[in-house]
Amino acid sequence: MVEKTEKIWMDGKFVNFDEANVHLLTHTMHYGLGVFEGIRCYHCHDGRSAIFRLREHVDRLFNSAKIAFMEIPYSREEIAEACKETLRVNGLKEGYIRPLAWIGQGVMGLYPGDNPVRTAIIVWPWGAYLGEEGLQKGIRVKISSFTRGHVNSSMSKAKICGNYVNSVLAKREVIKMGYDEAILMDTEGYVSEGSGENIFIIKDGLLKTTPLTSILGGITRYAVMSIARDLGYDVAEERFTRDELYCTDEVFFTGTAAEITPVREVDDRIIGPGQRGPITKELQDAFFDVVKGKNTKYEGWLSYL
Numbered sequence: 001m002v003e004k005t006e007k008i009w010m011d012g013k014f015v016n017f018d019e020a021n022v023h024l025l026t027h028t029m030h031y032g033l034g035v036f037e038g039i040r041c042y043h044c045h046d047g048r049s050a051i052f053r054l055r056e057h058v059d060r061l062f063n064s065a066k067i068a069f070m071e072i073p074y075s076r077e078e079i080a081e082a083c084k085e086t087l088r089v090n091g092l093k094e095g096y097i098r099p100l101a102w103i104g105q106g107v108m109g110l111y112p113g114d115n116p117v118r119t120a121i122i123v124w125p126w127g128a129y130l131g132e133e134g135l136q137k138g139i140r141v142k143i144s145s146f147t148r149g150h151v152n153s154s155m156s157k158a159k160i161c162g163n164y165v166n167s168v169l170a171k172r173e174v175i176k177m178g179y180d181e182a183i184l185m186d187t188e189g190y191v192s193e194g195s196g197e198n199i200f201i202i203k204d205g206l207l208k209t210t211p212l213t214s215i216l217g218g219i220t221r222y223a224v225m226s227i228a229r230d231l232g233y234d235v236a237e238e239r240f241t242r243d244e245l246y247c248t249d250e251v252f253f254t255g256t257a258a259e260i261t262p263v264r265e266v267d268d269r270i271i272g273p274g275q276r277g278p279i280t281k282e283l284q285d286a287f288f289d290v291v292k293g294k295n296t297k298y299e300g301w302l303s304y305l
């Protein structure tokens, strides 16, 4: 369960956690057109707290809104500052930040008319999304029977609420079967991504990740691509198939929630040695150093509270 905090930022002011409610006629609740972000703040080695790539997340929120034809009634600076302030007000040194913009109450029917666009920022403590053990040992994944939406129907570049019906169905299906996470294929049958994570494979020291077609352009994905290249690895953005995935040396997921989570099994095929691979470990270590402010080269990626 999400741990209760003191306050939630709602339409420009702080309201008590239990009073952050909306009406049942909220348009987004019926039709799914709303946008959100997922951001993490880390407690750094020097005792300060830093939000990872805040600017990029806020930019993506506004791009999602643009794709969704929604006008967020705040500036990017106001939303970025409100993310920081919500952490401060709740006394959180580390945690997850969820900005959400939705279409409020007014008219019903598919055309949202002039219904107000409303905005909230919720924060809560959140550990490893796929489990601490998953981070260390790797997780078991299954390819879902659900396909990632076609690029001309789902608008996968946007974190649009309704898009996640596809992800939730995929995730529920594989969890019921005893796996930890789902992988979805694109409409042409190539590997797309996890339910809420991008995917990388490593074969003979070469990293590959799916290109920006059917996937959400993950900020963690970009960060890992840069870090890997700095460590001397080649990274290709190329489509790959499920059989290539089965026979690769290492597989891992990236995402703000999932961070870098190794995958040790896909569809009951053991990947590499069946545990976290050495390059995955190297990238995880480098990533956690970056987010916790231990690598000055990437200081520009951190917004200190």
Ligand SMILES: *Cc1c(COP(=O)(O)O)cnc(C)c1O
Pocket (backbone or CB within 6 Å): 038, 159, 193, 194, 195, 196, 197, 198, 215, 216, 217, 218, 219, 220, 221, 254, 255, 256, 257
């Ligand atoms: C948010 C998300 C990701 C990861 O993106 P990050 O910016 O790294 O958090 C990947 N895939 C999907 C479908 C997502 O919603």
